[in-house]
Amino acid sequence: MDSQQQRDLVARAGRGDAEAFSALAARYYRPVAAFLLRRVSRPDVVEDLVQETFLEAYRSLGDGARPENFSSWLFGIASNRAGKWLRRKKPVLFDPDAPPTTPSTPSDLDARAELEEQQHRLAALDAGLAALPDDLRELLRMKHHRGLTCEQIAAELARPVGTIKSLLSRTYKLLRERLAPAGSDPS
């Protein structure tokens, strides 16, 4: 999507064209999700925050907002959403015995750098996934798309649970190694 196409889509979305906005959402969904994931460190709330981000953007365009740079503007909204979520009082919905995870503290937003960083991470993930044999990719799909446990996957594939766990563990390790350079401190 070049910048002219993007401007056209933004203008159409501003006139209430939900399909045009959906095209923008399809383009930016993953970078925004990855950005929010980095900020809040809670995979379970990321989808809600992403959806709220895009809905707020859609509403703002409808209210007359005409951002010069759509991606910077969108990441700004996402950053505000993340900040709001981190500040809000919320019930703890995880095992109290689990070790604490400290959400990253929002810093000043550099949207372009954020977009690049998230695209880098996602590209590394895509490359890692593409390099996997089909059966391991399918294993990840069963786990992360269908939400199956190793026991359920083992039953479905008629393989021992230990084998599934071992395959999954190796696959994660491979992917994590791919992601590690992007996940390290850029400084």
Add this chain to the structure above:
Amino acid sequence: MKKPTCDDVADLIDLYAAHECEPAQEKAVRAHLAACADCRRALDESRQMMGLLDVHFSQEAALSRLGARLKAEKRPGRKAAPRVLAIHRFAAVAAMLLVTFGLGVLLLPTGDLRESISLQVALAPRAKPDLDVPGGHDVAHESKASRNDKQAAKDKPLELAKGKAIDLAKEFARGALPPRADVELKVTNPGRTAIELDLGAPEFRCELDLRDPAKVVSREVKNPAYVPFHRSKLKIAPGETKPLRLERLASQVGERVTYLYVKEEGEYELRVRLVVTAWRDGSRQTLRLTAGPMKLPLP
């Protein structure tokens, strides 16, 4: 399991993050993590990766959900209807709950919120196998069930209604009944002003208090991602009733969230608590609504 070293934990960290460790391993890893900052950083990296994988594999469905919400939005550019939400009107009338099954109900408004909101609450276990909860299945039963039976069960959702007899034990043996209870709620606004309710997941809390633990299976929530509650805002006009379905009823005791689901037929005490946050111009007020205890006459 003996005390793990950092190398041992490194080998297990992804399975731990994916909630796939054996209980003994999990306990040992957890104890190690509590004292090891390096391994906690590795865990955070692993969780980031799990999150990216979730995003990657769920993107299509998430975009489809977003598309549906966009379509449901008012067209941008049109002047929005004036917000008639009047939270202070909550201060008008005592709240009331109506609960199906004709059972006792208790409402606990907080502060000076007194606007009338009524809830109708009905327990409605449903078979929704496409929304399986990882770790939520009764594995013992599942292993006995043939895949054909399970497929047949998927095609035939169960609905529990007053007076309708379902052999729960038999259904469990077939693996048909989902390992969770959903709750159908109807929120009625009998007042004279519209209200807007924010029912986002972080604000939502539902408690299921089943008094016969022998007949209840509970599981700790391993991944709060599976406490979904998608509707975030709800506008209810005067006199209007809106249905809600709270999927996968969870109980929160202290800071621990547990899924509870009925395993055997019988009568149970059910208590549902719903925290409803209402917004007006950026400020919010909260109503805490408690329905129950009520007898749940399972056949």
